[in-house]
Amino acid sequence: MVDESKLESEITTDAVDFSFGELLNLHREKEIIIRPEYQRLFRWSNEQRSRLIESVLLRLPIPPIFLVENEDSVLELIDGLQRTSSVLQFLDHDAIGQPELVLEGCDILKALNGVRFDDLSTSLKLKIKRTPIRAIIIKKSGDQFVKYEMFKRLNTGGSLLSAQEIRNCSCRMIKGGENFYSALQKWANVPEFEGAIARLPEAGRDMRADEELVLRFFAVKDFREGFKGNIEEWLNNYMEDILLRHKPFDVFEEDGVFRQVFGLIFSTFGDGAFSRYNSHGEPTGRLAPAYFEAVVGAITDSYAEVSQVDPHLLRSRLKAAFSSDEFISSTGPGANSNQKFNRRIAVVKQHLLALPNGSH
Structure with a gap:
């Protein structure tokens, strides 16, 4: 027989829809930590970031992000840094210590090129802030290897992350893993x-x-x-x-x-x-x-x-x-x-x- 109580205690993930406005507020309050060592901060070009903003306004699907709950119940972003940081930079560049994002390279909504967040109408500002993005939250677990395996299996076979990106994120869930991957x-x-x-x-x-x-x-x-x-x-x-x-x-x-x-x-x-x-x-x-x-x-x-x-x-x-x-x-x-x-x-x-x- 499968011990259901054990399953419930070990397999702890949540799927939550955050709006980008909520993510910005959680980041300001330090309830979500964006760690650039998990993924390379801003390897994306300005055009790539701008096209993401364009996609948000077009209501195109955006891949989910992954967070892990640490011992203090604070959430750490372990995948989705490029997507999250690009939108947060557009909404409030000071909040993440980046220069203001001026849109360029938008090829569907060409009127967006040269636009800053403050240039948008109130309705478009709210549209971006209220756009939801699915967040997979890996909860606190007493067994670090269970957390490691959980993240790996959630991603294996998918097209969102490469094998090495999965290793980068998952190994940090095991004590000492962050030091190894940093090396x-x-x-x-x-x-x-x-x-x-x-x-x-x-x-x-x-x-x-x-x-x-x-x-x-x-x-x-x-x-x-x-x-x-x-x-x-x-x-x-x-x-x-x-x-x-x-x-x-x-x-x-x-x-x-x-x-x-x-x-x-x-x-x-x-x-x-x-x-x-x-x-x-x-x-x-x-x-x-x-x-x-x-x-x-x-x-x-x-x-x-x-x-x-x-x-x-x-x-x-x-x-x-x-x-x-x-x-x-x-x-x-x-x-x-x-x-x-x-x-x-x-x-x-x-x-x-x-x-x-x-x-x-």
Whole structure:
């Protein structure tokens, strides 16, 4: 029999419709905390913010926001920062410490371009303030892992958040999770790492793909045995093992390793370590995750030896590795199989160190 009382005590979420005017008042009264570390504050352009205001006035659907109730019953915004902050900036820019938002780029209600909130009629001001947005509130729970799982499952399979955005929010519900994710964010801003992954599309960065690459680096380094073919599950399981103390993770020690590895990668390959090469020997196209895994895996395995090889030789050897039949076959169809995952790391290592075939 299912213990219904236990279910009721553990699964505690509410769905509430707040108006934007209510959100502004709750923010002013510090009853809702908007933490920019949960999501990057104002990565949206002025045009994107303006089009959201336009959508509000057009009564177009707006995705829900997610909040978590902390120990003091104060609500913390953990997803929806861009949407919420954009509207609050338009309503009262001083309340969130941002410059006044002047609308631009509105392509349906073009008369809105160049307009400030104070320029609107009373009826339009009230229309924005009274527009509701659905808020999913994850209530206080005695079990932090239940809260973590709840958020993850609410989002899994949906299109509102990327896998890494879900990790960013959910891991903060476990004690120590905020510190771990803050370290990922710090490493994502290391200049050598930023330079090495410069071919990552901007749209991917907006969905935290750079932070996911940091997590993927450590998973390649320390959790290859957990790779079963599903990238999302592999990274989730690795992060959970760290958060639940099933795996050791010393941020200070890992910081040294991370900076050392990406210092070598960027100084040697620039932004060409994780992408294909054209017939002229130049890197081309976007960052390819399978190439990223292969290179960081090979270099973390053999950093001492690789760091002694002339950079010019390393560049020519990496190009040779990427053009080899073995590597190509390990990055094509079925590239996420465990066998091909390990094979492409071995191929790159073999080429970088000029090992005989069959030596890894």
